[in-house]
Amino acid sequence: MKSALFLLAIIVLWTPIQAQNILIYTHNGEGYVHDNVEASTQALLGIGESNFYTMQVSDDPDFFKPENLSKLDLVIFNNTNNEAFYTDAQRKAFKEFIEKGGSFVGVHISTGSEREWPWFWEMQGGKFRSHPAYQAFDIKVINPQHPATAFLPDIWKWEDECYYFDHLNPAITILLAADLRTIEDPQKDTYPGSIFGNYTPLSWYHHFGKARVFYTALGHKSEHYSDATFLKHLTEGIKWTLSK
Secondary structure, eight states: OHHHHHHHHHHHHHSOOOOOEEEEEOOBOSSOOOTTHHHHHHHHHHHHHHTTOEEEEEOOGGGOSHHHHTTOSEEEEESOBBOOOSSHHHHHHHHHHHHTTOEEEEEGGGGGBSTTOHHHHHHHTOEEEEOOOSEEEEEEESOTTSTTTTTSOSEEEEEEOOOEEESOOTTOEEEEEEEGGGOOOTTTTTTTTTTTTTEEEEEEEEEETTEEEEEEOOOOSGGGGGOHHHHHHHHHHHHHHHOO
């Protein structure tokens, strides 16, 4: 009996773990392109290496075919902006990936992608609207139970672009919010005004059908992707989407 248990333990220890397959997608359509894409991509590849994920990087919308997406567990829209796809067939393939339970992570300006596609706004959780000047401000941890925020202080001091969103999906659970009282913006009374009280959402997660979705608006500067606290926030968000 002991010998059998010993052999079973050896088999379990030596059985290869099936790597989770992740696409880091970086396509930007016509318009502004952030200069942080190289740094953010390298950071995401580092997260993948540390967690034994199989990572690939693509800037090509033609990747979005059912035969390619069927091999993936997660798609990360890494600072994508403007049109993410060229054709409706690519959009259909991506939509089917999500509907089948594929995971999604959006980083920073990914909410500026596919600005004419309401399904995409709903899936990601919201649509980028605008932001004031880059500045230091306070971030309030709204949900300290989630792995992406559990290690943070109640108030996180940060410098970034404070994104404002509209078309928010009411099903999202907000993780982080900017304290608008610490934001210098002569236009903030116009939007977001009092819609969210003193706070405006910056990071959230939700279950979208069978899919898990995580989004963070942080990460404008290339330097952010070497900040240990931000990287842990991003890493734990990614891990949560894959923990089905």
